[in-house]
Amino acid sequence: MATKLTDLAALGTIPTDNDLLTVVDVNDTTGGAAGTSKKVTYANLMGSDSRLQFAKVSLSNADVLAMKYNDTPITLKAAEVGKIVMPVSLICVATHGGSNESSSDDLRIGWDAASSTTADYWGAGRDWMNGVSSGTISNCFGGASSSSASTIVTFSLTNKPFQIWCTDVFNGGWTMDVYFNYVMLDE
Secondary structure, eight states: OOOOGGGSOOOOSOOOTTOEEEEEETTOOSSOTTOEEEEEEHHHHHOTTTSOEEEEEEEOHHHHHHOBTTTOOEEEEOOOTTEEEEEEEEEEEEEEOSSOBOSOOOEEEEEOTTTOOSSOOSEEETTTTBTOOSSEEEEEEOSOOTTSSSOOOSSOOTTOOEEEEESSOOOSOEEEEEEEEEEEEEO
16 A cells, blocks of 8 residues: 655754655656656755855864965865856854964965955955954855956866965964855866
8 A cells, every 4th residue: 555755754864865755747647647756866966066055173282373275274075076166155253262363464365375366355354363262253254255246267167175274374273163165067
């Protein structure tokens, strides 16, 4: 005896790639005039490139102090051949844990710090952590440079990593967790 879909227990979590879902293929009428019931994996339904993806990168104080744009930027998402990283949002949670930041340097987020000039970035935090003497600060980024309502990038975004870096060298005693969500696009 068949079980009605409405009688099944709810999953209660986000499906994993191998979870099965039921669809009605209206182009296949072998099962009936309205279509044929078929199974599909969550991964096939969502498509591997179009799914919103999440990453968390934890930066030690040593990472923070070394992340200058032309030295060692931190890669949040590695480049993929023929693809563009499309950022959706990013949250930086920085926690003071030592000496105060006095550099007045900016935090920058974007594609390939080595290719970026002063304006070729997705988001920025001006004077990042400067003057913070204790506690935790969080900053949410949604994709516009501080000088304009949109970001204009003067180089190709294809095959570029998505990174976070400093405009010079930070000097404070703090750590940071970066929460980042994005979609990978075909060129």
